[in-house]
Amino acid sequence: MENIGKTFPGVKALDDVGIELYGGEVLGLVGENGAGKSTLMNVLNGIVQPDEGKIYVDGEEKEFSSLIEAQNSGIAYIQQELNLIDELSVQENLFLGKEPLTPFRTIKFRELFKKTQEVLKSLGLNISPREKAGNLSLAKKQMVEIAKALLFDAKIIVMDEPTSSLTDEEINVLYKLICRMREEGKGIIYISHRMEEIFSFTDRISVLRNGACVGSKSTKEIDHDGLVRMMAGRDVEERFFKEETQTGPVLLELDSIHGQGKVEDVSIQLRKGEILGIGGLMGSGRTELLETIFGIFPPREGRLTLDGKPFKPTSPYQAMDQGIAYIPEDRESKGLFLDFSILANVSLTRMEKDKSLYNEANHRISIDRVSEKLGIVAPGLDSRVENLSGGNRQKVILARWIHAGMKVLLVNEPTRGIDVGTKTEIYKLLYDLNKQGVGIIVVSSELTELLMISDRIVTLYEGQLSGEFSRKEANKEVVLQAMTGKKEMVTGTG
Amino acid sequence: MLLERIRNDRNLKVMVSLLLMIILILGIAGMITPRLLQPGHLIELARQSVPLGITALGQSAVILSGGIDLSVGSIVTMTNILAADMIRGRDNRTIPVVLFLLALGILIGGTSGFLIAKTGIPPMVMTFAMSSIVRGGDLLYSGGAPGGRASPMLRFFGAGRVGPVPVSVIIFIILAILVLFWFKKVRTGRSTYFLGNNFRAAKYAGVPVERRIVFIYAFSATMAVLSGLIFSGYIGVGSFEVGGEAFMLNSVASAVIGGNTFLGIGNIAGAIPGAFIITLINSILRSLGIAVTGQHIMQGVIIIVMVVLYTGQIGFSRKKLKKAGG
Numbered sequence: 001m002e003n004i005g006k007t008f009p010g011v012k013a014l015d016d017v018g019i020e021l022y023g024g025e026v027l028g029l030v031g032e033n034g035a036g037k038s039t040l041m042n043v044l045n046g047i048v049q050p051d052e053g054k055i056y057v058d059g060e061e062k063e064f065s066s067l068i069e070a071q072n073s074g075i076a077y078i079q080q081e082l083n084l085i086d087e088l089s090v091q092e093n094l095f096l097g098k099e100p101l102t103p104f105r106t107i108k109f110r111e112l113f114k115k116t117q118e119v120l121k122s123l124g125l126n127i128s129p130r131e132k133a134g135n136l137s138l139a140k141k142q143m144v145e146i147a148k149a150l151l152f153d154a155k156i157i158v159m160d161e162p163t164s165s166l167t168d169e170e171i172n173v174l175y176k177l178i179c180r181m182r183e184e185g186k187g188i189i190y191i192s193h194r195m196e197e198i199f200s201f202t203d204r205i206s207v208l209r210n211g212a213c214v215g216s217k218s219t220k221e222i223d224h225d226g227l228v229r230m231m232a233g234r235d236v237e238e239r240f241f242k243e244e245t246q247t248g249p250v251l252l253e254l255d256s257i258h259g260q261g262k263v264e265d266v267s268i269q270l271r272k273g274e275i276l277g278i279g280g281l282m283g284s285g286r287t288e289l290l291e292t293i294f295g296i297f298p299p300r301e302g303r304l305t306l307d308g309k310p311f312k313p314t315s316p317y318q319a320m321d322q323g324i325a326y327i328p329e330d331r332e333s334k335g336l337f338l339d340f341s342i343l344a345n346v347s348l349t350r351m352e353k354d355k356s357l358y359n360e361a362n363h364r365i366s367i368d369r370v371s372e373k374l375g376i377v378a379p380g381l382d383s384r385v386e387n388l389s390g391g392n393r394q395k396v397i398l399a400r401w402i403h404a405g406m407k408v409l410l411v412n413e414p415t416r417g418i419d420v421g422t423k424t425e426i427y428k429l430l431y432d433l434n435k436q437g438v439g440i441i442v443v444s445s446e447l448t449e450l451l452m453i454s455d456r457i458v459t460l461y462e463g464q465l466s467g468e469f470s471r472k473e474a475n476k477e478v479v480l481q482a483m484t485g486k487k488e489m490v491t492g493t494g
Numbered sequence: 495m496l497l498e499r500i501r502n503d504r505n506l507k508v509m510v511s512l513l514l515m516i517i518l519i520l521g522i523a524g525m526i527t528p529r530l531l532q533p534g535h536l537i538e539l540a541r542q543s544v545p546l547g548i549t550a551l552g553q554s555a556v557i558l559s560g561g562i563d564l565s566v567g568s569i570v571t572m573t574n575i576l577a578a579d580m581i582r583g584r585d586n587r588t589i590p591v592v593l594f595l596l597a598l599g600i601l602i603g604g605t606s607g608f609l610i611a612k613t614g615i616p617p618m619v620m621t622f623a624m625s626s627i628v629r630g631g632d633l634l635y636s637g638g639a640p641g642g643r644a645s646p647m648l649r650f651f652g653a654g655r656v657g658p659v660p661v662s663v664i665i666f667i668i669l670a671i672l673v674l675f676w677f678k679k680v681r682t683g684r685s686t687y688f689l690g691n692n693f694r695a696a697k698y699a700g701v702p703v704e705r706r707i708v709f710i711y712a713f714s715a716t717m718a719v720l721s722g723l724i725f726s727g728y729i730g731v732g733s734f735e736v737g738g739e740a741f742m743l744n745s746v747a748s749a750v751i752g753g754n755t756f757l758g759i760g761n762i763a764g765a766i767p768g769a770f771i772i773t774l775i776n777s778i779l780r781s782l783g784i785a786v787t788g789q790h791i792m793q794g795v796i797i798i799v800m801v802v803l804y805t806g807q808i809g810f811s812r813k814k815l816k817k818a819g820g
């Protein structure tokens with residue numbers, strides 16, 4: 001790709017960017033939120049038409065006006081935002097538009113089923129091809145997206161943050177897959193905000209900053225700090241541990257809660273000003289537990305106490321009204337109104353909470369402040385959320401709850417898709433909320449993150465508590481062991 | 495400056511296109527039959543469009559929330575038949591009957607909304623079934639031969655005038671202001687747009703989505719009752735000719751022409767010019783002696799033209815956005 005330029009109304013997203021990719025290589029593409037990584041890949045895949053610049057594939061100049069044209073030239077694209085159709089089954093999603101047909105142009109369902117099974121198996125995925133995509137967890141959806149790209153034989157595979165909601169186990173599967181594809185001589189472009197992956201997966205790294213390419217380096221030539229500095233253009237404070245804090249009285253208490261799905265007999269306490277981390281593998285019931293507290297699936301059994309008073313979450317509205325906030329991992333489907341402005345997206349919850357007339361001017365003043373504090377990059381509060389980069393979308397949801405106010409914050413993957421520098425900002429923000437007395441429960445598949453920000457960590461295995469660790473006791477090994485269900489290693493109890 | 499704003503604000507753009515459309519149609523109509531442009535006739539057109547306008551406000555709310563209400567036509571018919579039969583020309587019965595019918599409307603719409611929210615039955619199926627039930631109830635009640643007549647009070651609302659201005663037009667203006675305010679400033683109304691754009695996200699943002707669905711369908715049915723009352727006041731008797739399926743289709747057409755989509759994109763206010771355009775076209779075609787079929791064809795064409803205009807030129811489809819950038 002040469003001299004690629006693209007301007008959106010109000011934003012110069014790409015400015016004279018050039019990258020090259022060789023066969024048998026993994027190219028890392030990094031940059032802060034809104035640097036233009038996804039836009040560049042959208043240009044490569046014919047989703048966005050560039051204002052200027054040229055694309056060459058195998059030395060031949062190409063112009064793609066649609067995703068299909070790019071696919072026909074052997075490019076597979078795993079987009080940052082999931083594109084599965086919830087109402088269709090996994091197998092239908094995988095082969096959408098490419099179904100194997102009989103001579104009568106009907107679909108060969110048996111073949112569809114078999115092929116899907118094979119691909120899923122190669123990814124170590126334990127789901128039925130006939131399962132509806134809408135019933136899958138975010139991590140599984142992401143794996144299915146990866147499977148979709150593997151199905152047809154591509155020369156170039158673009159992966160835009162494929163691991164943003166995966167745990168180490170699945171990331172390992174992906175790693176092996178990438179290695180295999182590299183050996184087969186394929187070229188891979190890999191986008192991620194997780195620096196460990198960038199360093200272990202890639203051969204070469206190209207860095208984007210504010211829509212410009214600020215350099216390409218061989219992975220061996222650069223270290224973590226150097227790369228982060230290149231991305232940000234400045235030094236970034238990174239290891240930002242939570243200070244030992246004096247936590248207050250118990251704020252939220254779960255007493256042998258039986259919730260949706262596997263969640264069984266979970267008892268935990270959350271104190272004021274505390275961050276409680278929840279670790280667990282995919283399918284361990286982490287999301288279900290949070291959603292039980294938030295009233296999406298009211299608990300089947302057990303008692304909850306909030307601020308010393310009995311609390312029975314029956315709907316998100318009621319939970320919100322009592323001061324519970326929830327940031328879902330699946331921000332496009334559960335979080336955002338893509339066609340509406342930032343202002344509309346953020347003000348909604350506060351409007352419901354205040355139960356008063358909607359006063360746009362008041363909301364605007366206060367949201368302006370929140371947005372500045374979070375560093376949301378956008379032309380203005382009236383910009384549509386669809387035009388924001390992934391990281392900025394995440395901040396919009398955070399802004400919504402800060403604007404509304406809360407006692408307890410439940411966060412599912414707080415920094416999903418957020419760049420290194422901004423992660424620190426988000427941690428600071430969580431600590432600030434702590435200081436104001438907010439209790440926070442964090443679910444994260446990034447163990448380093450969990451260890452860094454939590455005052456206390458509990459682990460879930462198959463829907464049940466399998467361990468609890470104070471900040472001093474917690475380290476990677478013991479937490480991981482508890483997460484994988486090795487009960488004998490469990491130390492300490494509440 | 496103003497042009498810039500019109501380009502960037504979709505709802506403003508829709509409104510401007512609708513006004514231009516009205517002017518265009520009136521211009522063409524004026525060339526064919528100049529009599530049409532006389533002030534008296536224009537006021538008459540406004541009066542004719544009131545019942546449709548009221549129903550279209552309700553229909554727009556439902557559509558913006560991601561649903562559709564196929565029962566409004568039957569509810570209008572029901573209101574007319576019950577109002578005439580129960581009032582039987584007596585002023586002192588008017589207010590109790592009006593209150594009763596409004597309550598009945600809330601009950602019917604609320605039931606549809608409740609079942610849609612609780613069981614997940616698709617709105618189209620639910621409201622179609624409700625429409626059948628209501629129509630059956632009408633036939634049962636009237637025995638197929640509706641009777642009774644409106645009272646002077648109801649006639650005043652439906653057909654009276656204050657100076658040159660029809661009372662129903664005044665009622666409509668007040669009602670429209672209230673409704674627009676409600677859907678802009680009050681959370682029960684305002685959240686409608688969010689439900690349509692992403693129902694799940696609305697739930698996760700703390701909107702009591704089920705209650706809101708009940709509210710929206712009850713609102714739509716209430717508007718249909720009000721519209722049926724105005725009709726009754728104008729016609730003066732009960733009749734199966736009032737409301738019905740054609741009227742329901744017109745309310746959907748008005749909402750769609752008014753720029754409202756199933757994705758919560760749009761503005762309930764669009765229903766007003768939308769209803770006026772439909773009434774205008776039907777009136778022109780009728781004056782040209784074109785039969786009902788012609789009206790249907792014309793309406794379909796207008797819907798397609800307007801929707802293409804909104805999605806294409808107004809740049810709301812994702813494809814266009816990309817091109818607009820280039």
Ligand SMILES: Nc1ncnc2c1ncn2[C@@H]1O[C@H](COP(=O)(O)OP(=O)(O)OP(=O)(O)O)[C@@H](O)[C@H]1O
Pocket residue numbers: 008009011012013031032033034035036037038039040080377378386387388389390391392417419815
């Ligand atoms: N369709 C669009 N209209 C207007 N602006 C856009 C559009 N798409 C992207 N942008 C803007 O272009 C810039 C680059 O966005 P892009 O999505 O490429 O960032 P990114 O590097 O992928 O960030 P992230 O790491 O957060 O995913 C951002 O400022 C974004 O707001």
Ligand SMILES: [Mg+2]
Pocket residue numbers: 037038039080160389390
């Ligand atoms: Mg991106």
